[in-house]
Amino acid sequence: MIMQDVIIIGSGIIGSAVARELSRYQADILVLDKENDIACGTTKANSGIVHAGYDPKPGSLKAKYNILGNKMFDEFAKELDFPFKRNGALVLALDKDSEAILKELYEKGVKNGVEGLEIISGDEAREMEPNISPNVTEALYAPTAATVSPYEMSIAYAENAATNGVKFRLNAEVERLEKTENGIRVCLKGGETLEAKLVINCAGVFADDLSNQLSERKFSIVPRRGEYLLLDKIYTNYTKMTLFQTPTKMGKGVLVTPATHGNIIVGPNAQDIDDKSDLSTTISGLKEVWEKAKRTLPSLNQKAIITNFTGIRAHSLEDDFIIGFTDVKGLYNVAGIESPGLTAAPAIAVDVAKEVAAAMNFKEKENFIKERKAIPHFAGMSEVEKAAIIKENPLYGKIVCRCEVVPEGEIREAIRRPLGARDLDALKRRTRVGMGRCQGGFCLPRLMEILSEELNVDYTEITKSGRNSKIVVGKVKE
């Protein structure tokens, strides 16, 4: 059996970023993920906010990595070419009582080292964002807050890791970890086993299950459900900034934010549930989200909604990130990475990679490729760029997804890339096909055809998201 230097379990934003930072070193690294694409857990369904850092408790890991992470985004977004925008945020006080909370946040923010924080009047806030409620009395303005596309960020990290030699195995679900003389045995569902000197546990909501199998230092991750609504792009003018209400002990509350591609996202609520795989939305939850969001933006129009979804946060009962070597030789945890986890990810990954490399005596590579280019997105190009790319590849003149204006050339590229799309949802995350107002109604059959051609599998084998999520059940009667 081949002994890997490192196995990373989980390819969410943490697993992908750690893989990329570790790929700077000479080591055999393998990333395992149980899904048919990377970043299909918590990473794929969250608010996409790069937080300023006024929320975490001073002195916590959350505070430290929030501040460090936030500052890294401009550089990393450029280097790895993922959608990122420093749009700023407002925390809104909707009554006099909330003003005291704003003050606390402001003071915490200053202690944590957040730059540019300012408490402004309701009128000043409305001048910045004219659609917010007349009930807003004061707001905390955080200019360093930003938005990012979380799954595109992970894909960028993972692609770059792959370019630098990291291997990825999808549909590989880890059932059990066992101690061996030199490290850890990783037993996959289906019976296969793998071995590594070091296992880095980035398994998101499942990180406690894995770690607790070996470690005496037990911890517990509670899946905390958050439901979201996504609005049609034509309503993009509701707000430019991310709009929070004052936080509660369950989280930062229902926010309204532009996503990096222009749609407005509304959500999440917060509900602790038992089933870590339960991604269902509920009538009551969606209603709660909508009603709360309307307190921020009274003019929200129900007609704007194009879809709803649920994300699961990995809430640790310890209330802080759990990062570091464990009592088990060869097991390293990066767990409980809930908000501001996405913001913290770049900084966490840098520190984890440094610590691991030092402990394992990994040498730095000389030929590390630090840049990665995104798939050229036709919809975002200027006229001149559009004309040029069609000339270069006429398939860019053949639009498949009409709502998001995605041409066939872009779709084929998303399948052919390292870690390319293998199913419809993966294609959607890479190109935005089917993400628009018709939600794939028109382009679905054509996308299936293209996937079938590129992957060289039968049309009937094409899935929505791997496993048994086949789209059609067979051919019609002859």
Add this chain to the structure above:
Amino acid sequence: MKERRLVIIGGGPAGLAAAVAAYDEGERDILILERENELGGILNQCIHNGFGLHRFKEELTGPEYADRYIQEVFKRNIEYRLQTMVLNITSDRVIDYVNETEGYTKIKAGAIILACGCRERPRGAINIAGTRPAGIFSAGTAQRLVNIDGYLPGKEVVILGSGDIGLIMARRMTYEGAKVKAVVELMPYSSGLNRNIVQCLEDYDIPLLFSHTVIDIKGSDRVTGVVIAEVDSSLRPIPETAKEYSCDTLLLSVGLIPENELARNAEVELSAVTGGAVVDENMMTSVKGVFAAGNVLHVHDLVDYVSEESAHAARSAVKYLNDVNQFEEKIAIKSGNGIRYTVPQLLNGNADYQPLNIRMRVDNVYRNARIVLKVNDEVIYSRKRQIMTPGEMESLNLADEIVEKMKNSKNVVFEVEAGK
């Protein structure tokens, strides 16, 4: 920038009828832009019959109906582009389009006819809670998969919404060996044609549940079931009535939305009720020289009416190209009690194609009622109907003297007068 006299966006039933009529009105510089790889639009996947009863006085399938028009376009040698996507139009009628052969092209049109049809409302638009597995399709997507691509979307089916495509697909899926367990309709009446309820459901013993809706979707990879509940008079689900139906497929036939993204870019005024442009009796929108017809203007029940309306829009567009100045003054046609909308919503008073045709939809089921036209609160025209439903479009032809009275008034309203 190349200039064209008349550009028609969309090569479906509306675009084809418009092109033929414009040609016959004397216009020779016509260009049809179509995004699919053949002309005919959505008719190509409507392989059932029932098309053309009004227009051709015979029962045709969708492809046959489209082909009648395609042959007319061929005969006249009207220019068209396939696999061509219009990316933008402006209020001064500059059109940006792309395709594989010409690349990125900009043209300036003398007049534009929007004939881009409509799209189906997706799951998210009605905001059904539950999981997001495979096996949820809008009815039209399922229709395409079966009729064009030759694949069966599922074996045990629940259909939400009793729109015409949903009804047609209930029968089609049954033909293919699938079991359609129920068609579920939120309202106490269907939004589809009565003949489809009889021929597609009743003939196959498929239950139609009025005042019911889907409140939850089950299954993680593929749909395993849906929860259906009755709704009260304010359309709120009644929890005690919830019942799970096992199925692997949920088809949605919950309404159609005119595709007006291009119109929006050109700053065309849109109606919140129809989702289409606000037009005068020439089918001209608020932007001069931009016309709209067919399902992009308002969703029709019969393609025959789409053809008729589009031909009319085309003749108006040609008239506009030849004499721009006639298109000035406009008065509003209002929708009063019982009327959801009328098309046109504006009257210019210059159309010389009489009688003036006004189409409208009512907002509920009415029996033995009248549609009345009031001018300055005085009824000047009325038509009795035994039954009117929101699913069936009403069409009125108004004679010259009626139109004259409308033109000279500020207060023109259509209303439903309930039966006595």
